[in-house]
Amino acid sequence: MTLGADRATRVDLDLVCGPDGPLPDSSARYRLLEHLGAGGQAQVYRAVRISGGLRSSPVTIKAFKADERLPIDEQLRFWDKGDAVLMDLNSRGVPNICLRVDGFYGASPRPAAEPAEGDRVPFQVLDYLPGMSLTERLRDDQQRGNGPQLDGGQVLRTLAEILRQLHAPEDAELPVLHMDLKPANVMILPTGQAKLIDFTASRYYNAAHLTSVAYSLESGGPEAHDVNRDVTPAYDIHGFGAIAYYLVTGWHPREQRHTPALPGSGITSTAIRRHPMLESHPTLEKHLVAPLADRPGDRPATRELEGWIARLTELAATLPTEHHFARWNPAHNGFSVPNFSVPAAFAEVKVPEPVANDRTHLFDVPIEPTPAETSPPVAPPTQQFQPNPPNPTAVFPAIKEPSAPRSMKGSARVPDYHEDYHDPEPQQAPPPYAPPPYQQQQPGPGWPPPPPPRHDPRMHPPTEPPAPPVRSRGRGLVSFAAVIFVLGWLVWFGSEIWRTQSLAAAANSALMGLGITVAAVVGVYWLTRLACYLVRSSMEMGPRRSTLIPNLTTSFFLAACGIAFLSFTPLDPMGIIHWIQENAK
Incomplete structure (x- = not known):
């Protein structure tokens, strides 16, 4: 190492x-x-x-x-x-x-x-x-002037498999967070094989162990600055995204300057750098920054990285060759995901409350910069080159196509780990194992390769059919309350005309009351929407799926205003109820 x-x-x-x-x-x-x-x-x-x-x-x-x-x-x-x-x-x-x-x-x-x-x-x-770190390797390829030689897709697939085994281990083993994924911690051997190093900051995903958060400016997620320090496997996904961003652009993704703090943060976060090359490739940019989302729940899940890499390989391969910092060979994917998108939110793993006499803190020790880390971003090569031809013998496991189109909203949370979990449906057998190209060479240390990973039901929880759209819930109740409001206002308007014997005076009072009430109704609706948004944001529940609560609140307020108008007329509901009670005695 x-x-x-x-x-x-x-x-x-x-x-x-x-x-x-x-x-x-x-x-x-x-x-x-x-x-x-x-x-x-x-x-x-x-x-x-x-x-x-x-x-x-x-x-x-x-x-x-x-x-x-x-x-x-x-x-x-x-x-x-x-x-x-x-x-x-x-x-x-x-x-x-x-x-x-x-x-x-x-x-x-x-x-x-x-x-x-x-x-x-x-x-x-x-x-x-x-060998060299990933930072050194990309710079070395550019200085040699013969174009990129490193297979970017293979590096990312290797890291994704490591994260899969860390975040969702088999049997009853504890899940692990690496906590410091960045280009300097990826070693590239002379064969092109990638190795992940530096586990000093790694922790078991357990409250008794996860009492400190390691943060590197070039790859750490903004949640490290959150006052609650609720760090999850999504923190590693952010570091993985930083490595992918570096492979595509030659830049670290986070800027050095500070931006306004995230909700609930004690320290400001840093913004995503806009690489000029990505401005003309908006589809690639949107896909590339998905693992770098400020909100952990908006990042891809660990089990989705394989499909995410396949789509990235296809998009990065369309860049002009003079902008390549690594080789991107879609033929090496072994599959194609032309419209991969981050699926809907998965169950969130919550770290239990810390044990007594323990405390959570940010272990933020500045890393001594090296020339490789502090030098300016790698400049794109000026020499044209032809990528190496695809290896027809390279076979990689296929992923399961999504059953229905899904939006770019998702979660980086992995499923909860329960020893008594049983998959209610039989699962398909995993695809046959095929070693990467570098393991197909002459056997040496570490040969034979490890056996294929067993199917883990915790990584593939049973899916449920999508719920029907719920955005229109409560509108019927709003319409009914609006009828009560209009009837009450009309009765009050007529009562004012009879009382004042002046249409102009009655209209002036009625229109003023109507305007104030409508403004109050609009304010109640949007204040309720804002309160719901703040609650969902603080609980990391993702975007809203319905306006049911604002509609219910607005309905009750409208009906109350209509009844209030009636209370100023002979048809006062409370007066009528009182009259009925008196006559019933």
Whole structure:
């Protein structure tokens, strides 16, 4: 594993580190050969393990870096949670992620001649991944001038499969949020294979574990700033969308400037950057920014990413070749989704209330910028090139076509996880497994590929027929109340003419009363609409589907106004009721 540091800035060195142990050379077990980069909480090195004077194959070592602004026990707990999650994911066999091979507490890295002194800090030993980060790889392809060589669709499909296994694991395993998806955390190996790295901020999707929120300016979702910090799998979908945006445009999606805060936010969010290239491709722009929606409920769900990628591949392939930062081959999809749209909202997973004596906070440590991250956006290549021909042997699982056209409104929430869930209908068998092209090469480490994932009913809940349109509900009641109102006003108008013996005076009073009442009715209707919108927004229930509540409120107000007009006439309803009661005695 490496970070997204520029290769030209990596520093050769000769330091040692290791755990405290009974052997005299335990504290110098690992020799650090090269500084690869730095993150918000760690320094990263290429290293080897020393045993009997012999060196192992290269490994990656992450050394804890303390932040003096935060309590040390809080930082160590933050590190330990991410370390536990990565160990668990490795034991589950989640493919295409970094592999944790060791972990220990020891003295900070030091020259071999110096003793191990000072406070002990945690270390993480991971497999060494040769290659470049996605940020470096796109820049390297542009600098070489021979056009993009990276298959953007394959990178996104790899990440989507990782998220599927994190967000909806099989059996009774806990779902996981990566929390820091961004181009710098995607390693591209020499074969073109993508690997997801840096799980320091990862958490189990559980209130006892999800007590902090990691945020990166270039890819973090706006909900990280929400005062309630209700972070869900949609947070990873936003990071996934940031990677897709970078693959298509060469830009990070969020601007550096601040915009007005979202409802309920304690900090302002950043706006989506409008790339000039997308202005002439509105369909691509609308599809590309769907995972980057400010509202988590408007983003695609995890299980919809495969279809979303297929549609993106088709749209991105239509761009002029001089604007390509990666290769987009629709033929590699194995399927076609010409009119893919985000489906209706799914069940929302709510994190339980935090346990006693726990607290939620924003762990927002600025990441040290590297030249690869702070340099200007990658400029489009000037040299024309021809994309590589499609690989006819590449086969990818097909997705299920939607049964009916659906709108671009949706949710990134995954279904609730219940151990006693039973699918009431038999499910079709999953398609046969076919490894990606890079796994069809000569076998090596990690061969054979993992078995195909079993069908998980939690990722495919039974669908119900769409509900009939409900926007017109309550209009009949409004019409009936309007009749009562008009009759009451006419009776009052006639009563005023009889009382004043002057048509002009009666008309003046009647029209003034009518105008005030109509203005009040309109105000009641729109105030009710506004209140319903605020309630739905605060509860993230999505857009309204009906005007039933405003219509009911307006109906009652209209009827009350009509009865009020009658109360000023001999036909006063209360007077009539009183007269009936008196005569009945």
